[in-house]
Structure formats: C-alpha cells, structure tokens
Amino acid sequence: MKYRELAKILKMEIERGEYRATGKLPTEPELMERFGVTRYCVRNAIALLVNLGDVCPVQGSGMFVREDDRDGCLNINNTRGLTSEFPGHAVSSKVIKLEQREAGGDAGRLKCDPGDDVYSISRLRLLDGEPFAIEYALYLKEFVPYLNEEIADGSIYSYIRRDLKLVTGFADKLMYARKLDRGQADLLGLSAGDPALVVEDHAYLSNGRLFNVGTVYYHYEKATFFNFADLK
Amino acid sequence: MKYRELAKILKMEIERGEYRATGKLPTEPELMERFGVTRYCVRNAIALLVNLGDVCPVQGSGMFVREDDRDGCLNINNTRGLTSEFPGHAVSSKVIKLEQREAGGDAGRLKCDPGDDVYSISRLRLLDGEPFAIEYALYLKEFVPYLNEEIADGSIYSYIRRDLKLVTGFADKLMYARKLDRGQADLLGLSAGDPALVVEDHAYLSNGRLFNVGTVYYHYEKATFFNFADLK
DNA sequence: TAGTGGTCTAGACCACAGC
DNA sequence: CTGTGGTCTAGACCACTAG
Structure with a gap:
C-alpha cells in the first residue's frame, strides 16, 4: 500500500508547512523520483488528499495546498x-x-x-x-x-x-x-x-x-x- | 473521457433497475469486454459511482448496488x-x-x-x-x-x-x-x-x-x- | 513552447470471499 | 481453488496554464 503511506507522508509535510513557500505540492515527476514509485502511486496518494480537501488540483498548473481556516471543523x-x-x-x-x-x-x-x-x-x-x-x-x-x-x-x-x-x-x-x-x-x-x-x-x-x-x-x-x- | 461516459451509462442502468436481480454490477472483465476499454476506464467509472454512494465495493466479492431509501435526500x-x-x-x-x-x-x-x-x-x-x-x-x-x-x-x-x-x-x-x-x-x-x-x-x-x-x-x-x- | 496534471493502454501480482 | 476487486509498473498521448 505504497500510495496510502505516501499520502500520510505528504499530509504530514503539508501540516508542517513545508509547502507554504510555493503553495503547491512538488510535481508528479518530482514525487516519483523522490519516492521511487510510479505515477500511479503518486496520483493515488494525491487523490486521497484531494478527497480530504487538503489539496486542490489545477490542470496545467499544479496541486495547490489549501490552508483555509477549517480549524475546529x-x-x-x-x-x-x-x-x-x-x-x-x-x-x-x-x-x-x-x-x-x-x-x-x-x-x-x-x-x-x-x-x-x-x-x-x-x-x-x-x-x-x-x-x-x-x-x-x-x-x-x-x-x-x-x-x-x-x-x-x-x-x-x-x-x-x-x-x-x-x-x-x-x-x-x-x-x-x-x-x-x-x-x-x-x-x-x-x-x-x-x-x-x-x-x-x-x-x-x-x-x-x-x-x-x-x-x-x-x-x-x-x-x-x-x-x-x-x-x- | 471514456470513464465518465461509462459511469453515466452504468448509473442509468442502475436507476433503471437492471442490476436488481444480482444486486451487483458486472465484474470488471465483463465491463472491459462489453465496452471495449481497459481496466483503468472501468475502475475509474466505478470509482465515480462509489463516491456518489450508488455502489459499494467488496474486495473478492463484487461491486454491490446500493438501493437504500435515499429518496428526497x-x-x-x-x-x-x-x-x-x-x-x-x-x-x-x-x-x-x-x-x-x-x-x-x-x-x-x-x-x-x-x-x-x-x-x-x-x-x-x-x-x-x-x-x-x-x-x-x-x-x-x-x-x-x-x-x-x-x-x-x-x-x-x-x-x-x-x-x-x-x-x-x-x-x-x-x-x-x-x-x-x-x-x-x-x-x-x-x-x-x-x-x-x-x-x-x-x-x-x-x-x-x-x-x-x-x-x-x-x-x-x-x-x-x-x-x-x-x-x- | 515547456511543463503541468488528465486520460488511457497492457500487462503483472496481491488480498480477499466463497465454494 | 477460482474469481473477485486492490495495488502496482511502464509506458503513451491529450488538455491546460503560464511564460
């Protein structure tokens, strides 16, 4: 279950604010390279984050991290x-x-x-x-x-x-x-x-x-x- | 966008009650055969239905159609x-x-x-x-x-x-x-x-x-x- | 035009349910 | 054991954004 683990890692990193500078996740090729997995895993992992509302996808532009004030929700x-x-x-x-x-x-x-x-x-x-x-x-x-x-x-x-x-x-x-x-x-x-x-x-x-x-x-x-x- | 079209077709068929006899969707190989697409399309189509709550997946058993009374919801x-x-x-x-x-x-x-x-x-x-x-x-x-x-x-x-x-x-x-x-x-x-x-x-x-x-x-x-x- | 995510193919092996 | 869905690989091409 690589993609669920990958999703966990990315979620942690988002919560630690590691992508606050760019406001985006790394690109798919970058994540493939970094974790040594195929696009399938990367995209499945990100899909989980999208479903949780942590990230929103914009074709051609990137996966934007959503840091809205949903605290307490x-x-x-x-x-x-x-x-x-x-x-x-x-x-x-x-x-x-x-x-x-x-x-x-x-x-x-x-x-x-x-x-x-x-x-x-x-x-x-x-x-x-x-x-x-x-x-x-x-x-x-x-x-x-x-x-x-x-x-x-x-x-x-x-x-x-x-x-x-x-x-x-x-x-x-x-x-x-x-x-x-x-x-x-x-x-x-x-x-x-x-x-x-x-x-x-x-x-x-x-x-x-x-x-x-x-x-x-x-x-x-x-x-x-x-x-x-x-x-x- | 084959998989979205496929999802629409399956949703229609579900609503028409075509799977009421078995309570399940056809298997993935059957759908691949019938629509001439790969597993990717079939699985993506079904995933859309799962997200809408129309179907629930049970590994090893099938994709069960949910006919609960959600009318009016x-x-x-x-x-x-x-x-x-x-x-x-x-x-x-x-x-x-x-x-x-x-x-x-x-x-x-x-x-x-x-x-x-x-x-x-x-x-x-x-x-x-x-x-x-x-x-x-x-x-x-x-x-x-x-x-x-x-x-x-x-x-x-x-x-x-x-x-x-x-x-x-x-x-x-x-x-x-x-x-x-x-x-x-x-x-x-x-x-x-x-x-x-x-x-x-x-x-x-x-x-x-x-x-x-x-x-x-x-x-x-x-x-x-x-x-x-x-x-x- | 280059780089991004979106769709699709063709295959492989794994995990689970039910006979 | 067989058939089901779940995960994964390695590639290809398309659609869109932005410089």
Missing part, C-alpha cells in the same frame, strides 16, 4: 472518531447508558434479526470538558463481542480498529437539523427547542456488513462540518 | 443545483433581491478586491411550490458577467454551465445548524428561533478561481443531506 469524510478530529483538544465521554439486549425494533435499521444481540450505548461527548454532542449508538454483538463502560469512556473507534482488529469499509451519513427535547437540551447546556445538527451514521465493515448505526446530536453553536467535493 | 457531493436533485419534482425560485454592486466587505470571503463587481442574489427556493430554503449568493462579475431576474428564477447553475460555458472545478461546504430570525422564519413558514440547516458554499472554477460563495438556510423538516465515505 469536523471533516464529514474523516470517520475516525471525534478524538482524531481535534488533535490539540481533550475529547472525553460520559456514558449515559450502556446495555446489551436483543435488537427488537432496531432490527430493520441494523439489517439483522430481531433476536440478534446488540450493545446499545448513549454517551455525552465532551470537548475540552464542555458538552459537544449526544451520541446514541448500536453495535452488533456479532462483530463487537464486548463493550464496557471503561471502553465507552474513551474512543470506541480506536477499540474497534486497534483491539478488535475490525476492518472498516465505508459509512454513509444522513445530516439534518432538529429541535432538542428537554433531556437533550439539559445535557448540552441548551434550552428545549434549540437547534441541533443531527448526523445519522451507518458504518460497514470492508466485507460489506453493517456493524454499527448511530445518531449524534451536535451542539449547534459548536459543531461545524466540512466537505470538499470535486465537481468534475 | 440531497447528496452533499452532487453540486449540480437543487433542480437536478429532485428529478420528479418542481423546483422553482422566488427572487427576493438581485443587485450588482462592489464587493466591499465581502471581498475577504470572495478572495477579491473590495472594488470588484459582484452580483448579490437572495432567493427563496421552492420544492413543489412549498418553501424549502433561503439562499444568499454572491457571484463575481468577472466570471458571471450577466444575471437578471429571469435567469435567477430558474437554475443559475445550468445558466453558468450551459450558457456561460464556465467549467466548474470543485466546491467546499460548511454545514451547521442555526436559529432562524423572524424574516427567515416567515419566508419558510416557520417560527423565529426554529432550527435551520445552514450550508455555506464556496465554488471554484477548474482553474482554481473562486467565483461564487453562498449561504443556504434549509427548512429543517424538509432537507436531509446524504454523504457516503470510503473509510479505507
């Missing part, structure tokens, strides 16, 4: 959990509820049988100690065989990837705005009826199996999502 | 205007304000000089005659030399692409939730303080020049955005 495609989105900040969780039960009425959403075991978790997510979002999540026990409060206190995403060695494949999201109810508002330090940015998440393993659905209510004054789209 | 990456998002529905606009002026305080956002000419447009966007969103948009006159009410009544996007022949390159979006003020609420048939899903748009030409910024307040009960992300 959540990248809608960067599905590695809140923790990785705010490197300089303290991301923590307060578990509101954690139970193992049968899927029941959630079987439809989870594409499983009503009798299948699931973990149901509600967490208040905190950013630098301040309430940031409320998360309601379901995990299929078939794929996530164990969860406890200690794990849920931290990054469930890291646990799934690093400890359970599950290989995530893709995710789709629905985003909309809603009113907070009284209980939600209290948790977020807002008032009932205040807006929330709601994100519904469906996460699949690389084998195409759905293993997790979640609904997250974000504090409307604190959460902003960012997306970059190629229009061609 | 706005694809966050499908930046071809509201009209194209709701093929079966009537999308119309009511122009609230249309003026040509100097950029002034908007120069920062537009990355232009304060003296540069811009069109400033506010529109109420209607879906099947019902208020759906309020749009505040700025266009740089350098790139969009003419706009009038008649054009703004319809799809400005089509006008820009089809009539002005501008080649759009990429766009980034910020998404968040806010409270509606009184004027906005009246336009949308809601109450002041009700939520809105807000999308800030920055649209660039293929040469990397910013030509349009906009902020759209969507009716919180009617607008849902959809996004598909590859996690690998």
Whole structure:
C-alpha cells in the first residue's frame, strides 16, 4: 500500500508547512523520483488528499495546498472518531447508558434479526470538558463481542480498529437539523427547542456488513462540518 | 473521457433497475469486454459511482448496488443545483433581491478586491411550490458577467454551465445548524428561533478561481443531506 | 513552447470471499 | 481453488496554464 503511506507522508509535510513557500505540492515527476514509485502511486496518494480537501488540483498548473481556516471543523469524510478530529483538544465521554439486549425494533435499521444481540450505548461527548454532542449508538454483538463502560469512556473507534482488529469499509451519513427535547437540551447546556445538527451514521465493515448505526446530536453553536467535493 | 461516459451509462442502468436481480454490477472483465476499454476506464467509472454512494465495493466479492431509501435526500457531493436533485419534482425560485454592486466587505470571503463587481442574489427556493430554503449568493462579475431576474428564477447553475460555458472545478461546504430570525422564519413558514440547516458554499472554477460563495438556510423538516465515505 | 496534471493502454501480482 | 476487486509498473498521448 505504497500510495496510502505516501499520502500520510505528504499530509504530514503539508501540516508542517513545508509547502507554504510555493503553495503547491512538488510535481508528479518530482514525487516519483523522490519516492521511487510510479505515477500511479503518486496520483493515488494525491487523490486521497484531494478527497480530504487538503489539496486542490489545477490542470496545467499544479496541486495547490489549501490552508483555509477549517480549524475546529469536523471533516464529514474523516470517520475516525471525534478524538482524531481535534488533535490539540481533550475529547472525553460520559456514558449515559450502556446495555446489551436483543435488537427488537432496531432490527430493520441494523439489517439483522430481531433476536440478534446488540450493545446499545448513549454517551455525552465532551470537548475540552464542555458538552459537544449526544451520541446514541448500536453495535452488533456479532462483530463487537464486548463493550464496557471503561471502553465507552474513551474512543470506541480506536477499540474497534486497534483491539478488535475490525476492518472498516465505508459509512454513509444522513445530516439534518432538529429541535432538542428537554433531556437533550439539559445535557448540552441548551434550552428545549434549540437547534441541533443531527448526523445519522451507518458504518460497514470492508466485507460489506453493517456493524454499527448511530445518531449524534451536535451542539449547534459548536459543531461545524466540512466537505470538499470535486465537481468534475 | 471514456470513464465518465461509462459511469453515466452504468448509473442509468442502475436507476433503471437492471442490476436488481444480482444486486451487483458486472465484474470488471465483463465491463472491459462489453465496452471495449481497459481496466483503468472501468475502475475509474466505478470509482465515480462509489463516491456518489450508488455502489459499494467488496474486495473478492463484487461491486454491490446500493438501493437504500435515499429518496428526497440531497447528496452533499452532487453540486449540480437543487433542480437536478429532485428529478420528479418542481423546483422553482422566488427572487427576493438581485443587485450588482462592489464587493466591499465581502471581498475577504470572495478572495477579491473590495472594488470588484459582484452580483448579490437572495432567493427563496421552492420544492413543489412549498418553501424549502433561503439562499444568499454572491457571484463575481468577472466570471458571471450577466444575471437578471429571469435567469435567477430558474437554475443559475445550468445558466453558468450551459450558457456561460464556465467549467466548474470543485466546491467546499460548511454545514451547521442555526436559529432562524423572524424574516427567515416567515419566508419558510416557520417560527423565529426554529432550527435551520445552514450550508455555506464556496465554488471554484477548474482553474482554481473562486467565483461564487453562498449561504443556504434549509427548512429543517424538509432537507436531509446524504454523504457516503470510503473509510479505507 | 515547456511543463503541468488528465486520460488511457497492457500487462503483472496481491488480498480477499466463497465454494 | 477460482474469481473477485486492490495495488502496482511502464509506458503513451491529450488538455491546460503560464511564460
């Protein structure tokens, strides 16, 4: 997987500001030469950065590094959990509820049988100690065989990837705005009826199996999502 | 541009339900054979569909067609205007304000000089005659030399692409939730303080020049955005 | 006109799913 | 084991930007 490694290296270098002078990445031939790979790898690596919005391509001119002020924005495609989105900040969780039960009425959403075991978790997510979002999540026990409060206190995403060695494949999201109810508002330090940015998440393993659905209510004054789209 | 054409064909076929029996696209060798192209084209075409969330790849198994109920959802990456998002529905606009002026305080956002000419447009966007969103948009006159009410009544996007022949390159979006003020609420048939899903748009030409910024307040009960992300 | 990224070909081997 | 998609190589030509 040379091109993913190359993308990581380039992203690091961008973040270190190594291309701030020119505002551009090195040209493709230069990168091929420097890393001893073919154009395929170079272009695939850059494509990843383009998708993340870190770089924008202009034919005939170069790959321009985008240093816009997106600090504090959540990248809608960067599905590695809140923790990785705010490197300089303290991301923590307060578990509101954690139970193992049968899927029941959630079987439809989870594409499983009503009798299948699931973990149901509600967490208040905190950013630098301040309430940031409320998360309601379901995990299929078939794929996530164990969860406890200690794990849920931290990054469930890291646990799934690093400890359970599950290989995530893709995710789709629905985003909309809603009113907070009284209980939600209290948790977020807002008032009932205040807006929330709601994100519904469906996460699949690389084998195409759905293993997790979640609904997250974000504090409307604190959460902003960012997306970059190629229009061609 | 074989692969873009191929993607269009496959998308059409998917929408016509031609792969509903198997739930999968034909394999890469089959598509290469059928269209007389190399794997490069086939894979690039499919990659476009994957990015749109129409198809999901499972290594060793196939390219599965996703027929989830995303009807009525706005694809966050499908930046071809509201009209194209709701093929079966009537999308119309009511122009609230249309003026040509100097950029002034908007120069920062537009990355232009304060003296540069811009069109400033506010529109109420209607879906099947019902208020759906309020749009505040700025266009740089350098790139969009003419706009009038008649054009703004319809799809400005089509006008820009089809009539002005501008080649759009990429766009980034910020998404968040806010409270509606009184004027906005009246336009949308809601109450002041009700939520809105807000999308800030920055649209660039293929040469990397910013030509349009906009902020759209969507009716919180009617607008849902959809996004598909590859996690690998 | 020179240099950039965009498209395309023709091949090879690897990783994974399912029989 | 077979067939699927994923990665990679080594080349070619095209489209666009900028001097």
